[in-house]
Amino acid sequence: MLMDIREKIRGWLAYVIVGLISIPFMLWGVGEYMGGGSDPTVAEVDGEEITARELDRAFAERRAQLIAESDEQLTAEMFEEMGLKRQVLDEIINERLLVSFIREQGYVVPDDRVAAVIRGISAFHADGGFDRETYERRLAQQGMSVEQFENDVRRDQLFNTLDRALIGSAFVTDPEVRQLVALRDQSREVGLIRIDREQVAESLPEPDEADLRAYHEEHAETFERPEQVRLAYIEITPERLAASQDISEAALASAYEDYKARQEGEEAKRVRHILIQLPDDADAADVDAARESLEQARATIVSGEASFAEKAAELSDDTSSRDEGGDLGRVREGDIAESFDQALASLGEGEISEPVRTRFGWHLIEVYDVEEAAVPPLEEVRGELLEDLRQDAAERAYYDAAEELASVSYEQPDSLVPASEAIGLPIEQSGWVSRDSGDGIGQHAGVRDAAFDEGVLEERFNSQLIEIGSSHGVVVRVEDYREAQPLPFEEVEAQVREQWERDAIDEAMGEMAESMRAALDDGSDPSQVVADEPAADWVEAGWYQRGESDEQMPVEALQAAFGMTPPASDAVASAVTTLRNGDRVVLRLSGVRAGEPTELDAEARQLMARQLEANQSDRLIATFMRSLRAEADVNIRERAID
Structure with missing residues (x-):
């Protein structure tokens, strides 16, 4: 298989495919992880080892990336459920295979191209241009050698160039676009019977002690x-290593000099403000009214008709500062909000801002005092600096x-x-x-x-x-x-009762749903099927597209409806599914209409074509990687991964 693929992708197209495959795997370099010692091996790729240390560092880097990008708190258990460490190992293996393939094909990026890219990185600039000393110092801070970094840049340039070339070369036909539109914009006529779990529960008889004891005995392994x-x-x-880290006086002195450099020249501003709060759902009229109120207050203060403190007492919604004339004391960058900081930075002593919007509402800001930050002597900040140095050393x-x-x-x-x-x-x-x-x-x-x-x-x-x-x-x-x-029945009676009730409800709902489904399959009128069952309701059929769920058609039911096999002409299909709240649903699918490609405008057609091109590229990449893996000698030591 691999030989067939290689024959078909000679020349620049081969570069392209390798580049696109490699992008996800080139987030970090390989060389920086190579070390000696007793580092155990977790995998071998054509005799080349991948060590536990290399995997752990790559895993930690990927995990940190996901944590930084996520809006929710990610735990170690979540990463384990995702199989993240195994994913990272597969990426390292694939990277090794790709690098080997590139070497075999003799692909290179010229040195002048690598140099041009590095010179264009602003982090390596000083006095308006590339600075070699800054370049080497920044790399050293990251624990990376010049050679490692330049090798990474060389690989990235090869892969990025080829990635763009492959995307530009993909070809999608008009029939393929029409077929995708017909599927994507398909609509289905769906009705449903919804069986209410709570009503079913209320209709069941209470178990007596004999029922519960029998259930406990039958499910003894559950209650142990x-x-x-x-x-x-x-x-x-x-943090646990920090206390044992020895910090020299020279290191402490150097840290103090850095601390002084950060502190010297900083201004500390004393600030008053007037806040008019706004709810998150405030309409435009309320927003404008609050701003105008502060504009009028500013005009009154600037003209001398009233003091800032008087207007704060009259208008401010900040109860913690209102009675103090709006006084916030010393305010530093980051204390309140970014827009507040930006306004404050432009104000000198005695100046008043225009109204400033933050997530809290509208502010009027006055700077009433500016003072240079005093730099405390070393002995006052010794403990703080030592703690920071020990933490850095421990990390x-x-x-x-x-x-x-x-x-x-x-x-x-x-x-x-x-x-x-x-x-x-x-x-x-x-x-x-x-x-x-x-x-x-x-x-x-x-x-x-x-x-x-x-x-x-x-x-x-x-x-x-x-x-x-x-x-x-x-x-x-x-x-x-x-x-x-x-565990004896007396000790777990409450759990036994809870489990018995849950099983009884599930059994009753299951029997009811299957009975109703059979009736629908026999052609019975849905409204008649639910007529004698108080816990069930029929929701009249309507036409739905994917993603058009509503109160009548919950998302779980709609997803199940689009997973059903379409019925033959003039027939219906049925299925049973469970909603997130535990209610059971019997679906009745009575019609399917394909999406209409002629309704697409030119821009939508182009977007659809790009999606298809991306899908084609993904399939080609997957095939190529399977071929590389099939021809390579890859040995994974499963026990060493865990």
């Missing part, structure tokens, strides 16, 4: 205390310390004492931890999985280093174990 372990563990983070030391923890705990698997002494961190004790839950260190799924690993549980060996967060690892060993034990 699970097998559990107690763990000894060493937890490593930069730099983390990977070496984590590697030593992993190495020593592996080489001496019968005790955590040698590892504790090697890195200067204590051995701690957990509470009881099961396979599914635990407190403290046991709340992490990776810890629980490791604790019940055969070698850790049965042989009582130390675990491998478990990554449970960014720069956060732990090694555990089992100190105590207790088997699963059935």
Whole structure:
């Protein structure tokens, strides 16, 4: 297969395909992760090793990227459920294969092109142009050599150029666009019977004690205390390493000079403000009225008819400062909001701003005093600077310390004492931890999985280093174990009742839904099917497109409707699905209409064509990568990944 592909993509097109494939895999360089020592191997690609340290660093970098880009809090368990570490390993493997392919084909980027790109990076400029000293210093700060960085730039330039070329070369026919429009804009005639879970629950008889005891006996494995372990563990983070970091007086003195340089020349402004608050859903009239009110107040203050303090007492919605004349005291950049900072930066002593909008509402700002920031002596900030320096040193030391923890705990698997002494961190004790839950260190799924690993549980060996967060690892060993034990009915009666009721409701709803579905399939009138059932309602059929869910047609029901096989002409199709709130739905699909390509304008057609081109490129990339993997000798050590 790979030979066939290579024959078909000779020349510039081969460059292009390799480039597009490589973009997702080139977010970091390979060379910076290569190290010696006892770093275990997690995979081999044609005899070339990928080490645990390389994988861990790439994983940490990807994880940090996702955390920075996400609007929600991401946990170690989420990353584990995503299989993120395995994804990162696959990307490293693919990168190795692509680099090898490029070398075989003799692809190069000229040195002058690499130099031009680097000279154009503003971070390396000083006095208006590229500065070699600045360039080398910035790379050193990132722990990267000039050679590594230039190799990365060379690869990126090759891949970016080829990526653009492939996108520009994709070809999509008009029939393909029409086919996609017909599918994308398809509409379906769907009605549904909705079975209300709460009403079904109310209609069921209450179980007696005999029912519950019988259910408890039948499901005894559900109502038991699970097998559990107690763990000894060493937890490593930069914060835990910070206390042991030695900071020299020279380093402290240098940090103080940097601190003085940041502080000197800074202005501290004392500020008053008047705030008219606005709700998030304020309409344009309210917004304009608040602004005009502050404009009038400003005119009154500037003319001398009233003082700022008087207008603050009269107008301001800031109850914490209103009675103090709107006084906020000293305000520094970032204290309130970006637009507030921008207005404040332009004001001198005694000046009043125009109305300024922030997320809180409209502000009128007055600077009534400006003072130079006083730089405290070294002794006053010694503790703060030492804490920062120790934290910085600990973050730099983390990977070496984590590697030593992993190495020593592996080489001496019968005790955590040698590892504790090697890195200067204590051995701690957990509470009881099961396979599914635990407190403290046991709340992490990776810890629980490791604790019940055969070698850790049965042989009582130390675990491998478990990554449970960014720069956060732990090694555990089992100190105590207790088997699963059935719990008596009296102790779990409430849980038994809850589970019995849940199962009874699900069974009743399932039987009702299947009975109604069978009636619809037999051609019965839907309104008659629900006539004698108070818990069920018929929602008349309507035409829907994808994404047109509403109160009558919940999104889960609409998704299920578009997943159904269209019925034959003059027939209907049915299906059963469950809504997010637990209600059961019986769907009745009675018609399908294809989307109409003639309704697309030229711009929409072009957008559709670009989408198809991207899909074609993705399929080609996937085929190419499968071929590379098939011909390569790739060996993944699964146990070493976890």
